[in-house]
Amino acid sequence: EIVMTQSPGTLSVSPGERVTLSCRASQSVSINLAWYQQKPGQAPRLLIYGASTRATGIPARFSGSGSGTEFTLTISSLQSEDFAVYYCQQCNNWPQTFGQGTKVEIK
Amino acid sequence: EVQLVQSGAEVKKPGESLKISCKGSGYRFTSYWIGWVRQMPGKGLEWMGIIYPGDSDTRYSPSFQGQVTFSADKSISTAYLQWSSLKASDTAMYYCARARIAVDGMDVWGQGTTVTVSS
Numbered sequence: 001e002i003v004m005t006q007s008p009g010t011l012s013v014s015p016g017e018r019v020t021l022s023c024r025a026s027q028s029v030s031i032n033l034a035w036y037q038q039k040p041g042q043a044p045r046l047l048i049y050g051a052s053t054r055a056t057g058i059p060a061r062f063s064g065s066g067s068g069t070e071f072t073l074t075i076s077s078l079q080s081e082d083f084a085v086y087y088c089q090q091c092n093n094w095p096q097t098f099g100q101g102t103k104v105e106i107k
Numbered sequence: 108e109v110q111l112v113q114s115g116a117e118v119k120k121p122g123e124s125l126k127i128s129c130k131g132s133g134y135r136f137t138s139y140w141i142g143w144v145r146q147m148p149g150k151g152l153e154w155m156g157i158i159y160p161g162d163s164d165t166r167y168s169p170s171f172q173g174q175v176t177f178s179a180d181k182s183i184s185t186a187y188l189q190w191s192s193l194k195a196s197d198t199a200m201y202y203c204a205r206a207r208i209a210v211d212g213m214d215v216w217g218q219g220t221t222v223t224v225s226s
Binding site: 032091099 | 142144151152153154156157166167168169170202204206209210211212213214216217218219
């Protein structure tokens with residue numbers, strides 16, 4: 001089973017700042033990596049798939065990069081609605097696995 | 108509108124059986140995988156497994172293999188997650204979500220079904 005490790009666990013950020021979240025896989029997952037956003041009381045929402053392709057309706061301030069074992073989700077200018085928990089998921093191997101999440105909170 | 112609508116909250120006792128549902132609409136149900144994800148209270152997302160309703164191809168996470176069963180009824184565009192004997196540790200929110208290609212992530216999610224198991 002591939003272990004996904006996200007860092008940091010929590011990020012305290014002010015609105016307007018640039019945010020970078022990291023996700024590392026215990027072995028290569030090629031570009032088969034997805035990012036999700038989850039707000040309290042809501043289902044997760046797909047942000048990025050294929051490591052760098054934005055899902056339908058996702059604002060351009062969200063971008064993903066990486067391949068192999070190292071991946072990054074960047075939010076170029078954090079908006080108030082972006083405070084949430086972010087998860088990465090490797091989709092390359094069965095079983096698919098999620099990282100433990102990074103919480104982005106207001107500073 | 109593409110959506111997945113899950114069945115309502117359940118309260119069960121340990122040892123009881125349970126089957127929750129996930130009904131797809133607005134798309135070709137048999138052409139997308141349906142994944143199941145567990146979220147225990149205050150915790151992160153856990154991938155339980157996935158089923159392809161077109162041919163019932165099913166993959167389970169080892170953590171859930173033998174503990175749950177996935178199924179799908181193509182005629183009513185509905186996927187199911189079932190337990191034969193619930194435990195208190197099954198208390199969680201359960202989400203279904205669809206994926207066109209398994210490597211592309213899950214783009215549409217159900218609203219979740221809360222399962223509470225308590226004596």
